[in-house]
Amino acid sequence: MRDLILASTSSARRALMDGMGIPYRTEAPGVDETVAPHLSAEEAVLELAARKARAVKDRHPGAWVLGADQLVEVGGRILTKPVDRDDARRQLGQLMGRTHDIHTGVCLVGPGGHITEGVERARLTFYRLEPDELERYLDLEEWRGCCGSYRVEGAGQALLQRLEGDRTNVQGLPMVTVVRLLRQAGFPFFERR
Numbered sequence: 001m002r003d004l005i006l007a008s009t010s011s012a013r014r015a016l017m018d019g020m021g022i023p024y025r026t027e028a029p030g031v032d033e034t035v036a037p038h039l040s041a042e043e044a045v046l047e048l049a050a051r052k053a054r055a056v057k058d059r060h061p062g063a064w065v066l067g068a069d070q071l072v073e074v075g076g077r078i079l080t081k082p083v084d085r086d087d088a089r090r091q092l093g094q095l096m097g098r099t100h101d102i103h104t105g106v107c108l109v110g111p112g113g114h115i116t117e118g119v120e121r122a123r124l125t126f127y128r129l130e131p132d133e134l135e136r137y138l139d140l141e142e143w144r145g146c147c148g149s150y151r152v153e154g155a156g157q158a159l160l161q162r163l164e165g166d167r168t169n170v171q172g173l174p175m176v177t178v179v180r181l182l183r184q185a186g187f188p189f190f191e192r193r
């Protein structure tokens with residue numbers, strides 16, 4: 001059986017991998033997530049997904065490693081994970097009543113120099129909220145650990161006026177792309193345990 005490692009600390013990414021059902025384990029990538037400012041959002045998430053995957057692969061040379069990174073882009077600005085409630089309020093304030101893009105890069109590295117990658121964009125339009133409703137959403141603390149300060153599979157669904165793209169991409173892993181990379185690498189599915 002192949003040793004597949006998800007190079008991530010993200011509970012949402014784990015949940016998505018668990019749903020797919022192939023055996024894997026997780027390890028924190030432990031990389032610096034600084035990228036050159038001139039990179040586009042797509043270039044940045046691809047570079048960081050590869051950086052995370054390579055860092056874990058260096059620690060486990062015989063393993064297959066999947067890394068991922070995500071950014072929100074709105075009005076030409078990049079949003080990452082909020083540092084606190086005030087930051088989350090500012091982020092959501094930029095998203096209310098507007099359309100934003102979520103970009104997620106994924107990279108699969110394996111033995112023999114195997115490296116494949118993909119980047120997916122989802123486009124979301126949010127309702128405008130009254131200040132009190134926004135505070136009530138912030139009270140739910142779905143902003144913690146989430147790029148853009150919302151959870152599309154949680155109460156954050158009520159923010160969503162329109163979604164174009166793979167919903168799993170918004171949660172953290174574009175699973176259609178992840179499956180393609182795994183199948184291209186020859187991973188077996190539906191194995192009997």
Ligand SMILES: Nc1nc2c(ncn2[C@@H]2O[C@H](COP(=O)(O)OP(=O)(O)OP(=O)(O)O)[C@@H](O)[C@H]2O)c(=O)[nH]1
Pocket residue numbers: 007008009010011012013028029068069070071081145146147148150151152153170171172173
């Ligand atoms: N549950 C959930 N998580 C989300 C959603 N949108 C973004 N995220 C999370 O926001 C985080 C994006 O930040 P990243 O820097 O790519 O990843 P991370 O959380 O630092 O985790 P690593 O993979 O260890 O780097 C990921 O953990 C995503 O799963 C959402 O709608 N639902």
